C-alpha cells in the first residue's frame with residue numbers, strides 16, 4: 554500500500570509518547586494522522602524501559618499525567634485487545650529522613666484533591682507490606698496502592714492498534730530525513746517519499762535535537778546512559794502469594810520492583826555518563842551499552858543495606874540504555890514559538906510513567922487550542938533558544954544525580 558502523503562498531523566517517532574499522541578488525537582476526532590517511525594514501534598528507549606508508573610510526586614499536576622497514563626493504557630488495552638500487563642503492585646516511597654516524612658504529610662492533602670489513594674505508613678507497616686525491606690533506618694513511607702508497572706511494548710502497541718482502529722495510520726521503517734515549511738504546510742522528506750502535513754508533532758526523544766537544528770532551533774535534549782539490573786529468583790519472594798509493592802528511596806537513589814520472582818533495580822548514580830554528544834549514530838538500532846557496574850557500586854551497597862536479599866541473589870540481566878533528558882528533567886510538551894503548528898512531545902525520561910497522560914494533554918491542546926489544565930513546567934518553549942551545551946549538560950548532570958531527592962520547598 555502506498556504511504557499517505559497529505560495529512561492533518563504527522564507525528565515523528567513511534568515510542569510510547571508518539572503512539573500516545575496518535576491515540577489521543579484519534580480519540581478527540583483527528584484521524585487524518587500519520588505516525589512515522591524510522592525502525593519499529595518502541596525501538597528507541599521504550600523497548601528496554603522497566604515500565605514503572607508511580608503516582609508519587611511532589612507536583613500534583615505532574616501526578617495527573619502519571620494517573621492519566623495508567624488510565625490511557627488500560628483504556629487502549631480494552632479497545633485494542635492488546636495486553637498492557639498492568640501489575641497493580643502499589644508503590645512505597647521510603648522516608649530516608651524525618652524531613653521526607655514531614656513532606657509526605659504535606660503531599661497527602663493534595664492526593665485527596667486528586668482522588669488518588671495515598672497513605673503514610675509506619676516502618677512496621679512498611680515491613681508488613683514488603684517483608685524484604687529492612688526498616689531500621691527509615692522513618693516510614695508514602696504508599697500509593699493503585700499504581701504499579703506496565704509492559705511498555707504492550708502499551709505502545711495497544712495505543713497504536715487502538716488508534717489505527719479509529720482511522721489513524723502508522724508507517725514503520727520510514728525515517729524522516731528533514732522537515733521544512735512551504736507556504737501552507739509542513740513538508741517532511743522521508744526515505745519513503747514526501748509527506749505534507751498541517752501540523753507536525755516531534756516525538757523523537759534524543760533524536761529531536763538534531764532533527765530540528767536545521768530549523769534554527771536549539772532544543773536542549775541530551776541522552777544519558779541509565780542502568781538497571783534484574784536478579785535471579787529470591788526465595789523469600791517466591792514464597793509469597795502476591796507481588797510486593799515497588800519502592801523508591803533517596804538514600805539509595807534507586808527504584809526497585811518485583812520482576813517474576815526476582816527484583817529489577819534501576820539506579821540514578823551521582824555522576825551520570827552522557828551518550829552520543831556528537832550526534833546519535835546513524836546506525837543506532839535497539840542497542841544497549843556494555844554494563845558499567847563500577848559506576849553504580851556505591852548505590853548497590855546501599856541497596857543491599859536496605860534489602861539484604863538483593864546482595865544474596867545472582868544478577869540475571871544488566872541493561873544499560875539511553876535515556877533522554879532536558880535541563881530540568883521534565884518533558885517538553887506543546888507548540889514551538891515562531892514555528893506555526895510545530896509541536897514537541899520530546900525529552901521524556903519517565904515516558905512510560907507519563908506518556909499516556911502527556912498524549913492526552915498535547916492532543917487536547919492541539920484540538921481545543923489550549924491545554925486541559927495548567928502545567929507550565931512542561932511547556933516546550935520554556936528554555937528559549939540559547940541554552941549552551943555546557944549549561945544544559947551541567948543542569949542535566951545535577952538533576953540526574955538528585956535522583957529521588959525531594960525539593961525542600963513545600
Ligand SMILES: Cc1cc2nc3c(=O)[nH]c(=O)nc-3n(C[C@H](O)[C@H](O)[C@H](O)COP(=O)(O)OP(=O)(O)OC[C@H]3O[C@@H](n4cnc5c(N)ncnc54)[C@H](O)[C@@H]3O)c2cc1C
Nearest residue numbers: 566568570591597598599603604605729874903904905906
Ligand atoms: C534502563 C532504562 C529503564 C527505564 N525505565 C523506565 C521506567 O520504569 N518508567 C518510565 O517511565 N521510563 C523508563 N525509562 C525511560 C523510558 O524508556 C523513556 O522515557 C521512554 O521510552 C521515552 O519514550 P519516547 O516515545 O519519548 O522515546 P523513544 O521510545 O526513544 O521513541 C522515539 C522514537 O522516535 C524514532 N525516531 C527518531 N528519529 C526519527 C526520525 N527522524 N524519523 C522517524 N522516527 C524517528 C525512534 O526510532 C524511536 O522509536 C527507562 C529508560 C532506561 C534506559
